[in-house]
Amino acid sequence: MIHMIYTGGTIGMVQRGDGALEPAGIDDMLKYAPELSLMAEWDYCQLDPPRDSVDLGPEDWLLLARHIEKIYDRYDGFVILHGTDTMVYTAAALSFLLEGLRKPVILTGAQLPIGAIRNDARNNLITAMELAVSGHPQVAEVGVYFNDRLLRGNRAVKTSIFAFDAFDSPNFPPLARVGVSIHYPAIPPLPPRPDRLIVHQALTPQVALIKLFPGLTYRLLASHLDAPIQGLVIETFGSGNIPATPGLIDILERAIHERGLLAVAITQQLQGRVHLGAYAAGRRLQKAGVVSGGDMTPYTALVKLMFLLGRDDLSLEERRQLLARNLRGELTPPSEITPESPLTFSPGPRDPAT
Ligand code: ASP
Numbered sequence: 001m002i003h004m005i006y007t008g009g010t011i012g013m014v015q016r017g018d019g020a021l022e023p024a025g026i027d028d029m030l031k032y033a034p035e036l037s038l039m040a041e042w043d044y045c046q047l048d049p050p051r052d053s054v055d056l057g058p059e060d061w062l063l064l065a066r067h068i069e070k071i072y073d074r075y076d077g078f079v080i081l082h083g084t085d086t087m088v089y090t091a092a093a094l095s096f097l098l099e100g101l102r103k104p105v106i107l108t109g110a111q112l113p114i115g116a117i118r119n120d121a122r123n124n125l126i127t128a129m130e131l132a133v134s135g136h137p138q139v140a141e142v143g144v145y146f147n148d149r150l151l152r153g154n155r156a157v158k159t160s161i162f163a164f165d166a167f168d169s170p171n172f173p174p175l176a177r178v179g180v181s182i183h184y185p186a187i188p189p190l191p192p193r194p195d196r197l198i199v200h201q202a203l204t205p206q207v208a209l210i211k212l213f214p215g216l217t218y219r220l221l222a223s224h225l226d227a228p229i230q231g232l233v234i235e236t237f238g239s240g241n242i243p244a245t246p247g248l249i250d251i252l253e254r255a256i257h258e259r260g261l262l263a264v265a266i267t268q269q270l271q272g273r274v275h276l277g278a279y280a281a282g283r284r285l286q287k288a289g290v291v292s293g294g295d296m297t298p299y300t301a302l303v304k305l306m307f308l309l310g311r312d313d314l315s316l317e318e319r320r321q322l323l324a325r326n327l328r329g330e331l332t333p334p335s336e337i338t339p340e341s342p343l344t345f346s347p348g349p350r351d352p353a354t
Contacts, residue, residue, distance in 0.1 A: 002042040002132050003075045005064065007090075008050030009083025011108070011125065014115030021113055023050055026081075032114045033125055040133040053083025053090070053109075058203040058306060061093035068098065068105065069199040077104040077132035077139075081125070084109045084158055084166060087144060091153025092300040093203065095142040095328040096307040100194035104132045104139040107153065108146060111164055120147065120164045127178055138175050138184045141329070150176040154300045154330040157270070170271045171295040171332065188336050190329045204309035207231035209302050211268055218247035225255045231262040231305035234290065235298055240265050240274030241281035253288035260316050262309060264323050266293040266301050273332065291323045294331035304330065 006012060006026040014024040014032070026046045036042065045067075047060070068078060082090060091107050098105065108128040110121035128145040142153035144167055151169040160166045177183045208229045210221065224232070232255075236242055242249065255261040265285050267274050273295035276286040286292070293301045304327075308319045326333045 001075050002040050002077050002079060002129060003071060004042060004044035004079045004081065004129075005067070006044060006046040006050060006081045007053070007056060007060070007064075007083070008047060009053050009081065009085075009087075009109045010113050011081050011083075011110040011121045012050055013113030021115060024115065026050075029114055033122055035126065036129055039126070039129050042129070051083075053086040056083075056086055056090060058093070058205045061090055061097065062201065062203060064090070065094060065097035065199050066201070068094075069197065072103070072197055075103070076135070078106070079125075079128050079132050080105065080107045082107050082109050084111065084146075088153070088156045088158060088167075088297070088299045089303055091142050091144050091156060092297075092303040092330070093307070095154040095330065096304060097200045097203075098142065099198040099200065099328075100196055101142065102140050102193075102197075104134075105142045105153075106132050106139070106150070107142070107144050111162065111166055123147075131176060131178075131182070134182065136176070136182075136184060138187070141175075141190065143175055148178040149174040150178070152329055154303075154328055155297065157297050157299070171273070171297075172329075188329075188332075191326050200307065200311065202310035202312070203303075203306040204230060205306055207233070207302055207305045207309070209233040209235065209298060211235040212237055212242060214243070216243065216245065216248070218245060218251065221248055222251055225251060225261070229261070230309050232264070233293070233298060233301045233305065234263060234265045234285070235268040236265050236274060236282070236285070238267060238269065239272065239278050239282060240267065240276045240285060240292065241279055242285055244281070244284070249284045249288050252285075252290065256289040262305060262316070262319055262323065263288075263290045264293040264296075264301050264305065265290045266296050266298055268298075273337075291320055293323070294326075294333075296331045300330045 012029045013021040108124045112119035114121035143150045144156040146167040147165045155169040155172040276282040
Protein backbone atom coordinates (compact mmCIF):
# COMPACT_ATOMS: atom_id res chain seq x y z
CA MET A 1 0.00 0.00 0.00
CA ILE A 2 1.41 3.40 -1.04
CA HIS A 3 0.55 6.80 0.37
CA MET A 4 0.78 9.81 -1.93
CA ILE A 5 1.11 13.34 -0.57
CA TYR A 6 0.39 16.23 -2.90
CA THR A 7 2.03 19.48 -1.79
CA GLY A 8 1.57 21.54 -4.99
CA GLY A 9 3.87 22.76 -7.76
CA THR A 10 3.65 22.70 -11.54
CA ILE A 11 2.93 18.96 -11.70
CA GLY A 12 -0.58 19.44 -10.41
CA MET A 13 -1.83 22.11 -12.78
CA VAL A 14 -4.69 21.32 -15.16
CA GLN A 15 -6.33 23.09 -18.06
CA ARG A 16 -9.62 24.83 -17.39
CA GLY A 17 -12.31 25.44 -20.02
CA ASP A 18 -10.65 28.59 -21.37
CA GLY A 19 -7.32 26.80 -21.79
CA ALA A 20 -5.58 28.46 -18.84
CA LEU A 21 -3.50 26.33 -16.47
CA GLU A 22 -4.45 26.50 -12.82
CA PRO A 23 -3.46 24.57 -9.71
CA ALA A 24 -5.88 21.69 -9.30
CA GLY A 25 -7.00 19.64 -6.36
CA ILE A 26 -5.42 16.20 -6.27
CA ASP A 27 -8.69 14.52 -7.37
CA ASP A 28 -8.77 16.57 -10.55
CA MET A 29 -5.15 15.98 -11.23
CA LEU A 30 -5.23 12.21 -10.79
CA LYS A 31 -7.88 11.89 -13.50
CA TYR A 32 -4.94 12.31 -15.88
CA ALA A 33 -3.21 9.18 -14.59
CA PRO A 34 -5.93 6.53 -14.15
CA GLU A 35 -3.39 3.72 -14.59
CA LEU A 36 -2.02 4.38 -11.10
CA SER A 37 -4.82 2.22 -9.75
CA LEU A 38 -3.61 -0.71 -11.89
CA MET A 39 -0.15 -0.44 -10.39
CA ALA A 40 -0.75 -0.51 -6.67
CA GLU A 41 -3.16 -0.07 -3.86
CA TRP A 42 -2.73 3.48 -2.79
CA ASP A 43 -4.39 6.46 -1.20
CA TYR A 44 -3.53 10.11 -0.89
CA CYS A 45 -3.80 13.36 0.97
CA GLN A 46 -2.92 16.92 0.09
CA LEU A 47 -1.54 20.03 1.66
CA ASP A 48 -4.39 22.47 1.97
CA PRO A 49 -4.13 24.56 -0.12
CA PRO A 50 -1.44 23.09 -2.42
CA ARG A 51 1.43 25.53 -2.71
CA ASP A 52 4.23 26.59 -4.98
CA SER A 53 7.29 25.00 -3.42
CA VAL A 54 8.95 28.37 -2.86
CA ASP A 55 6.36 28.81 -0.11
CA LEU A 56 7.33 25.61 1.69
CA GLY A 57 9.87 25.68 4.50
CA PRO A 58 11.10 24.09 7.71
CA GLU A 59 7.63 24.04 9.33
CA ASP A 60 6.27 22.15 6.33
CA TRP A 61 9.19 19.70 6.35
CA LEU A 62 8.42 18.93 9.98
CA LEU A 63 4.73 18.54 9.15
CA LEU A 64 5.56 16.05 6.39
CA ALA A 65 7.90 14.09 8.67
CA ARG A 66 5.30 13.91 11.46
CA HIS A 67 2.62 12.86 8.98
CA ILE A 68 4.82 10.01 7.75
CA GLU A 69 5.61 9.06 11.35
CA LYS A 70 1.92 8.72 12.21
CA ILE A 71 1.09 6.40 9.31
CA TYR A 72 4.48 4.75 8.72
CA ASP A 73 3.50 1.23 9.76
CA ARG A 74 0.42 1.13 7.51
CA TYR A 75 2.26 1.78 4.22
CA ASP A 76 5.02 0.22 2.13
CA GLY A 77 6.13 3.54 0.69
CA PHE A 78 5.39 7.21 0.13
CA VAL A 79 5.30 9.39 -2.99
CA ILE A 80 5.43 13.15 -2.47
CA LEU A 81 4.36 15.43 -5.34
CA HIS A 82 6.27 18.66 -4.98
CA GLY A 83 7.27 21.77 -6.92
CA THR A 84 10.72 21.52 -8.40
CA ASP A 85 12.15 24.80 -7.10
CA THR A 86 12.75 23.68 -3.52
CA MET A 87 12.36 19.93 -3.91
CA VAL A 88 15.95 19.20 -2.94
CA TYR A 89 15.66 21.14 0.34
CA THR A 90 12.58 19.13 1.33
CA ALA A 91 14.30 15.90 0.31
CA ALA A 92 17.40 16.73 2.36
CA ALA A 93 15.30 17.72 5.37
CA LEU A 94 13.28 14.49 5.27
CA SER A 95 16.46 12.45 4.98
CA PHE A 96 17.70 13.91 8.27
CA LEU A 97 14.36 14.00 10.09
CA LEU A 98 13.43 10.39 9.24
CA GLU A 99 16.26 8.50 10.92
CA GLY A 100 16.15 4.73 10.43
CA LEU A 101 13.88 5.03 7.38
CA ARG A 102 13.51 1.66 5.66
CA LYS A 103 10.78 2.45 3.16
CA PRO A 104 10.85 4.57 0.01
CA VAL A 105 9.96 8.24 0.28
CA ILE A 106 10.06 9.44 -3.33
CA LEU A 107 9.66 13.08 -4.25
CA THR A 108 8.72 13.96 -7.78
CA GLY A 109 7.38 16.90 -9.75
CA ALA A 110 7.37 18.14 -13.31
CA GLN A 111 8.43 20.88 -15.67
CA LEU A 112 5.10 20.78 -17.52
CA PRO A 113 1.78 20.21 -15.77
CA ILE A 114 -0.13 16.98 -15.95
CA GLY A 115 -2.96 18.85 -17.64
CA ALA A 116 -0.78 19.98 -20.57
CA ILE A 117 -0.97 17.91 -23.76
CA ARG A 118 2.81 17.37 -23.89
CA ASN A 119 4.20 16.90 -20.42
CA ASP A 120 6.70 15.11 -18.21
CA ALA A 121 4.31 14.95 -15.28
CA ARG A 122 2.60 11.67 -16.14
CA ASN A 123 5.84 9.81 -16.70
CA ASN A 124 7.39 11.14 -13.49
CA LEU A 125 4.31 10.37 -11.44
CA ILE A 126 3.76 6.87 -12.81
CA THR A 127 7.40 5.85 -12.55
CA ALA A 128 7.75 7.27 -9.04
CA MET A 129 4.84 5.03 -8.10
CA GLU A 130 6.44 2.04 -9.83
CA LEU A 131 9.67 2.59 -7.89
CA ALA A 132 7.77 3.00 -4.61
CA VAL A 133 6.07 -0.38 -5.07
CA SER A 134 9.21 -2.11 -6.39
CA GLY A 135 10.30 -3.33 -2.97
CA HIS A 136 13.92 -2.91 -4.07
CA PRO A 137 16.24 -2.19 -1.10
CA GLN A 138 18.00 0.59 -3.04
CA VAL A 139 14.86 2.74 -3.04
CA ALA A 140 14.30 2.47 0.71
CA GLU A 141 15.41 6.02 1.48
CA VAL A 142 14.47 9.58 0.53
CA GLY A 143 14.86 9.96 -3.25
CA VAL A 144 14.09 12.45 -6.00
CA TYR A 145 12.69 10.87 -9.15
CA PHE A 146 12.93 12.91 -12.35
CA ASN A 147 13.29 12.07 -16.02
CA ASP A 148 14.24 8.43 -15.75
CA ARG A 149 16.57 8.66 -12.77
CA LEU A 150 16.04 8.17 -9.08
CA LEU A 151 18.58 10.29 -7.21
CA ARG A 152 19.50 10.23 -3.54
CA GLY A 153 17.44 13.12 -2.15
CA ASN A 154 20.23 14.79 -0.19
CA ARG A 155 22.63 14.58 -3.17
CA ALA A 156 20.30 16.05 -5.77
CA VAL A 157 20.48 19.53 -7.30
CA LYS A 158 18.10 21.23 -9.72
CA THR A 159 20.16 22.06 -12.79
CA SER A 160 17.65 23.31 -15.35
CA ILE A 161 14.54 25.43 -15.44
CA PHE A 162 13.51 24.23 -18.88
CA ALA A 163 14.88 20.74 -19.58
CA PHE A 164 12.92 17.65 -18.62
CA ASP A 165 16.24 16.35 -17.35
CA ALA A 166 16.11 18.96 -14.60
CA PHE A 167 17.95 17.29 -11.71
CA ASP A 168 21.37 15.82 -11.26
CA SER A 169 23.46 14.29 -8.52
CA PRO A 170 26.99 15.40 -9.41
CA ASN A 171 28.85 13.60 -6.64
CA PHE A 172 26.88 10.38 -6.30
CA PRO A 173 25.55 7.82 -8.77
CA PRO A 174 21.80 7.54 -9.29
CA LEU A 175 19.97 5.03 -7.08
CA ALA A 176 18.11 3.77 -10.15
CA ARG A 177 18.05 4.34 -13.91
CA VAL A 178 14.80 3.75 -15.69
CA GLY A 179 14.61 2.56 -19.26
CA VAL A 180 12.87 -0.45 -20.71
CA SER A 181 13.64 -2.00 -17.34
CA ILE A 182 14.88 -0.51 -14.10
CA HIS A 183 18.60 -0.76 -13.42
CA TYR A 184 20.03 -0.30 -9.92
CA PRO A 185 23.74 0.63 -10.18
CA ALA A 186 26.05 -0.52 -7.40
CA ILE A 187 26.40 2.20 -4.76
CA PRO A 188 28.21 2.43 -1.44
CA PRO A 189 25.95 1.38 1.45
CA LEU A 190 24.20 3.94 3.63
CA PRO A 191 25.80 4.50 7.02
CA PRO A 192 24.44 2.23 9.78
CA ARG A 193 20.91 3.21 10.86
CA PRO A 194 18.64 2.19 13.71
CA ASP A 195 16.11 -0.62 13.12
CA ARG A 196 13.10 1.49 13.91
CA LEU A 197 12.04 4.87 12.61
CA ILE A 198 13.03 7.82 14.79
CA VAL A 199 11.44 11.07 13.68
CA HIS A 200 13.27 14.18 14.81
CA GLN A 201 10.95 16.96 15.84
CA ALA A 202 12.85 20.23 15.52
CA LEU A 203 14.79 22.34 13.05
CA THR A 204 16.53 25.62 13.80
CA PRO A 205 16.17 27.91 10.79
CA GLN A 206 18.57 30.57 12.12
CA VAL A 207 21.20 29.77 9.51
CA ALA A 208 22.70 31.57 6.52
CA LEU A 209 24.63 30.79 3.40
CA ILE A 210 27.32 33.00 1.94
CA LYS A 211 28.98 32.48 -1.41
CA LEU A 212 32.51 33.88 -1.60
CA PHE A 213 33.25 36.04 -4.61
CA PRO A 214 36.29 38.03 -5.71
CA GLY A 215 35.99 41.37 -3.98
CA LEU A 216 33.92 40.18 -1.01
CA THR A 217 34.53 42.73 1.72
CA TYR A 218 35.01 42.37 5.41
CA ARG A 219 31.95 44.58 5.94
CA LEU A 220 29.66 42.32 3.99
CA LEU A 221 30.71 39.23 5.92
CA ALA A 222 30.43 41.22 9.16
CA SER A 223 26.86 42.19 8.33
CA HIS A 224 25.97 38.51 7.86
CA LEU A 225 27.58 37.64 11.16
CA ASP A 226 25.78 40.50 12.94
CA ALA A 227 22.49 38.76 12.24
CA PRO A 228 21.30 36.36 14.96
CA ILE A 229 22.41 33.24 13.10
CA GLN A 230 23.66 30.06 14.75
CA GLY A 231 24.92 28.32 11.64
CA LEU A 232 26.69 29.41 8.46
CA VAL A 233 27.42 27.63 5.19
CA ILE A 234 30.39 29.11 3.34
CA GLU A 235 30.53 28.32 -0.37
CA THR A 236 34.27 28.54 -0.87
CA PHE A 237 36.35 28.62 -4.02
CA GLY A 238 37.56 25.29 -5.40
CA SER A 239 38.67 22.83 -2.79
CA GLY A 240 37.95 25.13 0.15
CA ASN A 241 39.78 28.40 -0.39
CA ILE A 242 39.04 31.84 1.01
CA PRO A 243 40.80 35.08 0.02
CA ALA A 244 43.36 36.62 2.33
CA THR A 245 41.31 39.87 2.61
CA PRO A 246 42.27 41.44 5.95
CA GLY A 247 39.81 40.69 8.73
CA LEU A 248 37.76 38.00 6.94
CA ILE A 249 39.19 35.05 8.83
CA ASP A 250 39.43 36.94 12.13
CA ILE A 251 35.78 37.82 12.18
CA LEU A 252 34.80 34.24 11.36
CA GLU A 253 37.10 32.89 14.02
CA ARG A 254 35.62 35.24 16.61
CA ALA A 255 32.06 34.22 15.75
CA ILE A 256 33.01 30.54 16.02
CA HIS A 257 34.94 30.79 19.27
CA GLU A 258 33.11 33.56 21.08
CA ARG A 259 29.50 32.77 20.28
CA GLY A 260 29.62 29.17 19.12
CA LEU A 261 28.72 29.71 15.46
CA LEU A 262 28.55 26.37 13.63
CA ALA A 263 30.26 27.05 10.30
CA VAL A 264 30.77 24.61 7.45
CA ALA A 265 32.74 24.99 4.22
CA ILE A 266 31.62 23.48 0.95
CA THR A 267 32.73 24.14 -2.60
CA GLN A 268 30.89 26.38 -5.03
CA GLN A 269 31.85 23.99 -7.81
CA LEU A 270 29.24 21.43 -8.79
CA GLN A 271 31.59 18.48 -8.72
CA GLY A 272 34.22 17.61 -6.14
CA ARG A 273 34.81 18.20 -2.48
CA VAL A 274 36.50 20.61 -0.12
CA HIS A 275 39.81 19.60 1.35
CA LEU A 276 40.71 22.33 3.81
CA GLY A 277 44.23 21.11 4.41
CA ALA A 278 45.26 21.33 0.74
CA TYR A 279 46.06 25.00 0.15
CA ALA A 280 47.21 27.73 2.50
CA ALA A 281 44.01 29.55 1.61
CA GLY A 282 41.95 26.62 2.89
CA ARG A 283 44.04 26.05 5.99
CA ARG A 284 42.99 29.50 7.16
CA LEU A 285 39.42 28.29 7.41
CA GLN A 286 40.44 25.12 9.19
CA LYS A 287 42.42 27.11 11.74
CA ALA A 288 39.47 29.39 12.34
CA GLY A 289 37.36 26.35 13.30
CA VAL A 290 35.30 25.98 10.12
CA VAL A 291 34.18 22.38 9.57
CA SER A 292 34.83 20.67 6.24
CA GLY A 293 31.56 19.79 4.52
CA GLY A 294 33.21 17.40 2.02
CA ASP A 295 31.09 17.10 -1.12
CA MET A 296 27.75 18.13 0.38
CA THR A 297 25.50 20.26 -1.79
CA PRO A 298 24.80 23.78 -0.48
CA TYR A 299 21.14 22.81 0.05
CA THR A 300 22.00 19.78 2.12
CA ALA A 301 24.68 21.62 4.12
CA LEU A 302 22.16 24.32 5.03
CA VAL A 303 19.46 21.86 6.06
CA LYS A 304 21.97 19.73 7.98
CA LEU A 305 22.88 22.81 10.02
CA MET A 306 19.19 23.40 10.80
CA PHE A 307 18.86 19.76 11.81
CA LEU A 308 21.94 19.63 14.05
CA LEU A 309 21.15 22.97 15.67
CA GLY A 310 17.63 21.72 16.32
CA ARG A 311 18.95 18.76 18.32
CA ASP A 312 19.21 19.98 21.88
CA ASP A 313 20.64 16.65 23.02
CA LEU A 314 23.96 17.56 21.36
CA SER A 315 26.85 19.70 22.60
CA LEU A 316 28.53 22.15 20.25
CA GLU A 317 31.47 19.78 19.83
CA GLU A 318 29.14 16.87 18.96
CA ARG A 319 27.36 19.03 16.41
CA ARG A 320 30.70 19.92 14.83
CA GLN A 321 31.66 16.26 14.60
CA LEU A 322 28.33 15.18 13.13
CA LEU A 323 28.46 18.00 10.61
CA ALA A 324 31.58 16.48 9.08
CA ARG A 325 30.30 12.92 9.34
CA ASN A 326 28.24 11.00 6.80
CA LEU A 327 24.86 10.61 8.55
CA ARG A 328 22.42 9.74 5.74
CA GLY A 329 24.63 9.27 2.69
CA GLU A 330 24.84 13.04 2.17
CA LEU A 331 28.64 13.18 1.85
CA THR A 332 31.41 10.89 0.72
CA PRO A 333 33.44 9.82 3.75
CA PRO A 334 37.24 9.81 3.31
CA SER A 335 37.23 5.98 3.55
CA GLU A 336 35.20 5.80 0.31
CA ILE A 337 37.41 8.10 -1.73
CA THR A 338 39.52 5.83 -3.87
CA PRO A 339 42.65 6.83 -5.80
CA GLU A 340 40.75 6.20 -9.06
CA SER A 341 37.78 8.28 -8.02
CA PRO A 342 37.33 11.44 -10.08
CA LEU A 343 36.30 13.10 -6.82
CA THR A 344 39.66 12.55 -5.19
CA PHE A 345 41.57 15.69 -4.47
CA SER A 346 44.74 15.83 -6.47
CA PRO A 347 46.92 18.94 -6.04
CA GLY A 348 48.83 18.43 -9.28
CA PRO A 349 52.49 19.17 -9.93
CA ARG A 350 52.62 22.64 -8.35
CA ASP A 351 53.20 23.14 -4.64
CA PRO A 352 49.67 23.61 -3.31
CA ALA A 353 50.74 25.69 -0.34
CA THR A 354 52.22 28.51 -2.42
N1 ASP B 1 7.60 27.22 -8.92
C1 ASP B 1 7.22 25.84 -9.06
C2 ASP B 1 7.42 25.16 -7.73
O1 ASP B 1 8.52 24.87 -7.35
C3 ASP B 1 7.99 25.21 -10.13
C4 ASP B 1 7.71 23.75 -10.33
O2 ASP B 1 6.88 23.13 -9.73
O3 ASP B 1 8.38 23.16 -11.17
O4 ASP B 1 6.47 24.90 -7.06
